[in-house]
Amino acid sequence: MNNSESTEISPDRSAKSIIEAALFLASEPVHKSELLDLTGLGEEKLDEELDDIRRDLSHPDRGLRLSENNDKYCFRIKRELLDMVKYLAPHQDMSRGVLRTLSVIAYNSPVLQKEVVDIRGNGAYDHIDQLIERNFIKSEKEGRTKLLSVTQYFLDYFELNDLDELREGESVPQEYL
């Protein structure tokens, strides 16, 4: 290996480092279009870079994973490590109220919006909008109200195979399921 090779940064590697820096620094998931602007890559090439990062991170020695949702990307801690290190970052990526509303929907999915609002109060309408925006839940028209259910992204986010895994917990108030 000669000296010039070791110090030279290839254009591909540079794009990857920019993506990593952006995803590490951003407080919110970064949209694909933003990454395209930042790296100057074409979409196909960017997808390759993202796949490359995903592959790197999938190694058991790595603690992060690349999360994708609605063309937005961010780094997440691998689920199996989260309990160990979560005290270092006490702030969850959703507010307490939104989380409670999500829990009511998740444990009862599919559930009528009216029932969720009965339990959570009128503030739930705003929570539901946020959860739809973040692709945690979807809504379908059901008479004069809506039927809410969790999405595949919800299952991916919590690394669940299905909702039964969630409902098996002993601490869950069974009478409200």
Next chain:
Amino acid sequence: MAEETEEEAEFAGREGSPVTVQDLTRPDWRERLDEYTYSTDPWDVSVTELASGFMRELDKIGGKNLKLSGRMVLTCAVLLRAKAERLGGRDQTDEQEELEEDLNTGFWGYEEFENDSYIPELELPLKRMSERAVTTDELSQAFSSAVEVYERREERLEEEEETPHSWGMDLESESNFQVKLQRLYRKVKQKLSRGKEVLFSSLLDRDTKEEKFEKFMELLHLQSEGKVRCKQERPFSEIKVELTEDEPPAEPKTESAQKDE
């Protein structure tokens, strides 16, 4: 020297916030605040506790110590600023340097502060603000909490439904209310036999809000039935009650009738 050691022991030994409102009453409050606030993490200082102590102190002294109030406002402002800067990840050394500058320029003195157009410079650091994913345990806890909140709300609503509102009258008992209306109407007529109009206050049995509300409601009913007319010359002035033209005043009571009643 011995005195200093005692004071140090006092401050080192106390629990909770390292700064208390008593510190602000001392002549060397600026130095002490600097020492005990910025030698430690500003987040160790509870502004809430400090403010509560201040309120208690104000109660004791009757709210007349403007100097203490000024120091309190300034201390809280500086503490909040220090906390915000700590959150923003500012370098500790820079922070200490700036504080020293503040001290030298008299920023800590409330007298100087009044004439000083000091505006803290905001520098946004390039630092990641960590937010992590929610765990399934937290989702489960959130569900339990949502259920608890719901149950508490339901219980409260049930209690409210079971407890009748005490508005000074029993709205559910129509006959009881009618009896009260008749009694008040008689009273108005009796009072009017001694004059053209009667003052609302003279119709009250007790000088309480409930009694005033109850009697006023009854008067409004009498007025809507066309038996009396209420007048108020200006807002919040005495209400005067007069009989409508169709309703003659009652005959003056005889002594025996009064005894019967």
